[in-house]
Amino acid sequence: EAGVAQSPRYKIIEKRQSVAFWCNPISGHATLYWYQQILGQGPKLLIQFQNNGVVDDSQLPKDRFSAERLKGVDSTLKIQPAKLEDSAVYLCASSEQLAGGNEQFFGPGTRLTVL
């Protein structure tokens, strides 16, 4: 079974530039999550989708971050404009369903460096 795919794997940009990350979840998984993991910390949930609807985006900095999941399959996360403190690994995860809190499957992540 193919896992969660993410691209790019690495990205270096200058502050105030914009960047976009792409995620393709495991086939058939209804729920998709974006996490931010700063070095030395655990992942922090940014946004989660159930199919193509947003379930929770309470920790998404909406002045600069946006995400969409058109057609309820793959998703993009955008940062515009980037700040130095956005340097982190951005992880995408998926799970079969929202209810029940079952395990999440994570992609390899995109390591973002903002200079």
Next chain:
Amino acid sequence: SQQGEEDPQALSIQEGENATMNCSYKTSINNLQWYRQNSGRGLVHLILIRSNEREKHSGRLRVTLDTSKKSSSLLITASRAADTASYFCATHNDYKLSFGAGTTVTVRA
């Protein structure tokens, strides 16, 4: 905000020894999950224990949950070099998973 807090922050053990790490959390949960992260395989789910369970085993892993103390422990028995990784507890409630900062485990050959 991160709900779970792991203890210790770092752990170094000899191959073959057992490793124990603890997780404390603040609010009620539906379940608690443990994940492992290393550079080779990324973040991988290890085990899930529901709020009405007290102990669960999976291979060399043993997890306990004490909801009265809001704490959990993960025991890895007979550790191997491949167990070198960061281990995170994650609490699930309100349809969200909240991760702690993790315990870094180093297994020395």
